[in-house]
Amino acid sequence: MTLNCKHVWAQVSEYIDGSVAPEMKQAIEQHLAHCRHCSAVLDSTRNILVLIGDQRTFEVPVGFGERLHQRLQAAMDSAGSPT
């Protein structure tokens, strides 16, 4: 199986997830071995996903947890048991 760059781009997401078929994985890796542009696309996509998955990127508002449990407690007190 021989892939061009567009074929590889279409598989980048599933390749990152490790869910491409073995034959496709091998073809992608053969292409990546000699295509610096597709390697950069894969590396940059993977790197960006690591960054957005980091806890520092998306923070919850200060006091979010306390307010959530206070309101939940008030609702539980007025509703009683969930049964």
Place this chain on the structure above:
Amino acid sequence: MNSAADRNLNQTVAAASNVARETEMIARILAGERELFHDLIRPYERGLYLAAYAIVQHEADAEDIAQDAVIKAYSALKNFRGDAKFSTWLMAITLNEARSRWRKTHAEPLDFLSDSEDSTGDYTPSVLADWRYIPSEELERKELRQLLQEAIAKLSPEYREVLILRDVRGMSIAETAAATGINEGLVKIRLFRARLSMQKLLAPKLAPRQRGFLGWLSRKAGGQ
């Protein structure tokens, strides 16, 4: 057995143990130990806020949605059958709340559950000559966090939704499908589009030749 297989086995065992622990907690809550519900939801509350924020893009609304969802989950706990994980069920309630809120405040129709999207469309990445890895430590710089947040804000809500569940919360494709109410194939299509869109938006700003941009922003913020 190799180490990857060991890790997978350990993760499976840990997940099964967590499900068993939560099932027991739910039974105790329904039997009257209602205060345990606080502990049951605590591991997931950050994710509920982020998922709600992914859709509505408004801090106060996202917080309100997360609170409403938790209270609804408490009231409906007796209906939880264990077909999905508790966390997935709780996330589904949150997403329904957020989508409902989003529809009330936006005139343009957007069908979160549409399955008519074609496979890959014209989504193409930003083609680079090379890439130098950006370590997570650089997230200490507010400018980098802002760039990432601004990029995700530019995606459509249905793409932000799957990106947050899968790549920020680490849910599996199957869990993401169950929480969003769409099939796994559509989750993969939306994830593909969301990921490539993020690469297209961010790579030109973060590529090696452009790193001076971040440095310039940092110096500017520092008043130098």
